[in-house]
Amino acid sequence: MEESWVNSAERIGADLHLELSGPGGRRAALIRALRDAVRGGRLAPGTRLPPYRSLAADLGVARNTVADAYAELVAEGWLTARQGSGTRVADRVEPLRHAVRGPVEAAPRAHGRLHDLRQGSPDVSAFPRAAWLASYRRALQQAPNEVFGPGDPAGRRELREALTAYLARARGVRTEPDRIVICSGFAHALRLLFGQGGGGVLRGPLAVEAYGLGFHRELLAAAGVRTVALPLDEDGARVDLLGRERGVLLTPAHQFPTGGPLHATRRAAVIDWARARGTVVLEDDYDGEFRYDRRPVGALQGLDPEHVIHLGSVSKSLSPALRLGWMVLPQRYVGAVLAAKGDREAWASVPDQLGLADFIASGAYDRHVRRMRQRYRGRRDRLVAALAEHAQPVAVTGVAAGLHAVLRLPPGTERTTVERAVRQGVGLDGLAAFRHPETDMEAGDGLVVGYATPSEHAYGAALDALCGVLP
Numbered sequence: 364m365e366e367s368w369v370n371s372a373e374r375i376g377a378d379l380h381l382e383l384s385g386p387g388g389r390r391a392a393l394i395r396a397l398r399d400a401v402r403g404g405r406l407a408p409g410t411r412l413p414p415y416r417s418l419a420a421d422l423g424v425a426r427n428t429v430a431d432a433y434a435e436l437v438a439e440g441w442l443t444a445r446q447g448s449g450t451r452v453a454d455r456v457e458p459l460r461h462a463v464r465g466p467v468e469a470a471p472r473a474h475g476r477l478h479d480l481r482q483g484s485p486d487v488s489a490f491p492r493a494a495w496l497a498s499y500r501r502a503l504q505q506a507p508n509e510v511f512g513p514g515d516p517a518g519r520r521e522l523r524e525a526l527t528a529y530l531a532r533a534r535g536v537r538t539e540p541d542r543i544v545i546c547s548g549f550a551h552a553l554r555l556l557f558g559q560g561g562g563g564v565l566r567g568p569l570a571v572e573a574y575g576l577g578f579h580r581e582l583l584a585a586a587g588v589r590t591v592a593l594p595l596d597e598d599g600a601r602v603d604l605l606g607r608e609r610g611v612l613l614t615p616a617h618q619f620p621t622g623g624p625l626h627a628t629r630r631a632a633v634i635d636w637a638r639a640r641g642t643v644v645l646e647d648d649y650d651g652e653f654r655y656d657r658r659p660v661g662a663l664q665g666l667d668p669e670h671v672i673h674l675g676s677v678s679k680s681l682s683p684a685l686r687l688g689w690m691v692l693p694q695r696y697v698g699a700v701l702a703a704k705g706d707r708e709a710w711a712s713v714p715d716q717l718g719l720a721d722f723i724a725s726g727a728y729d730r731h732v733r734r735m736r737q738r739y740r741g742r743r744d745r746l747v748a749a750l751a752e753h754a755q756p757v758a759v760t761g762v763a764a765g766l767h768a769v770l771r772l773p774p775g776t777e778r779t780t781v782e783r784a785v786r787q788g789v790g791l792d793g794l795a796a797f798r799h800p801e802t803d804m805e806a807g808d809g810l811v812v813g814y815a816t817p818s819e820h821a822y823g824a825a826l827d828a829l830c831g832v833l834p
């Protein structure tokens with residue numbers, strides 16, 4: 364079992380969100396970040412710091428770097444070190460009460476919350492810095508000069524080739540490089556397909572799942588696309604209710620956010636509908652790699668590449684900051700999507716595309732996904748065990764895959780539970796936050812818990828805090 368310093372008697376209880384940036388190497392950056400955390404009050408006097416090994420693992424630095432940084436701050440009087448009681452923030456350090464907001468103060472996903480269990484992020488402390496750097500270095504060393512000129516809107520061929528092989532192997536996608544268009548994540552794909560203020564490749568009305576990401580619905584609404592809510596049941600979206608819509612957007616591998624896969628008969632039925640209507644299914648494969656309990660559910664696209672647009676991104680598997688994604692298109696849409704992108708690449712950094720191509724082709728992507736799958740599966744198991752022990756009335760669902768779980772609450776308790784969580788510094792959402800405003804469907808009371816979001820050392824405390832706010 365991994366060492367978990369948050370389970371010690373006096374826990375820090377919060378993710379430090381240390382950002383190592385600026386001049387002078389990792390040690391200097393860590394010293395600066397810790398000093399700022401103390402000065403700004405994010406690390407209160409007396410707080411015990413994580414052991415070298417845990418912090419080093421979270422930050423992707425050597426153990427000695429952390430040891431040196433602690434020693435320096437002890438020498439400066441910011442920290443104290445005592446045998447048997449670890450390293451702590453010195454008592455006399457007075458936190459700055461009204462700190463001027465500056466870049467070091469901004470904890471990107473904390474937003475004043477101590478425990479961030481909102482869905483939508485992988486564990487960003489696990490970004491594979493060394494492997495990414497190695498790929499990036501190799502890619503740049505081998506890159507022809509034209510890479511640094513205006514880019515091809517289809518995306519680099521190296522990346523489209525790597526994706527063709529990877530998606531076939533890992534997701535059962537049937538395609539070729541010329542049918543892939545690189546984009547800047549799923550949200551960008553939606554913008555390209557539906558246009559901004561009209562004039563896209565596809566038109567509405569578009570059927571969507573009755574529970575989904577509000578941000579995506581808003582994006583479609585801003586493009587003038589009317590969305591029609593499809594109710595969900597235990598087999599996934601009720602595609603039997605599809606009518607005269609011009610397309611349907613689904614999360615077949617792992618319904619977002621309720622968490623089940625689309626049943627095989629529904630998968631076949633939605634393809635039949637798209638064929639009969641001469642239209643298309645948009646497949647949002649946002650976390651398809653993360654399946655824990657059985658073999659991955661292959662992509663719907665494999666059933667009929669001419670009637671499915673398969674959309675993927677690295678936002679859950681690597682980082683939502685890279686802004687890299689792909690659209691696997693039926694032949695008939697390729698030209699229109701490329702026209703929508705314009706004459707040259709305006710979104711997805713071409714050197715980053717080459718870095719990702721190497722990352723995938725070298726096997727580093729598979730290794731990272733495997734490692735993260737193991738880690739997230741472990742977290743899911745800890746969540747399930749903690750709920751069984753401390754929160755009997757709460758059932759957990761949607762956990763065979765993905766980076767979030769749905770906690771089913773007793774009727775009428777969702778709103779008060781979310782409010783209590785907010786008061787106690789636990790960031791999470793209720794199911795109601797994902798409900799289509801025009802659906803009659805009622806998924807019941809529940810919480811959507813993003814168990815991938817905290818870094819490893821903060822997860823135990825986040826779980827304790829979560830159990831503390833449940834009915």
Ligand SMILES: Cc1ncc(COP(=O)(O)O)c(C=O)c1O
Nearest residue numbers: 548549550619647649676678683
């Ligand atoms: C339902 C869903 N679709 C797609 C995505 C990916 O979005 P993007 O590639 O724009 O970051 C996410 C978030 O990662 C998501 O939760």
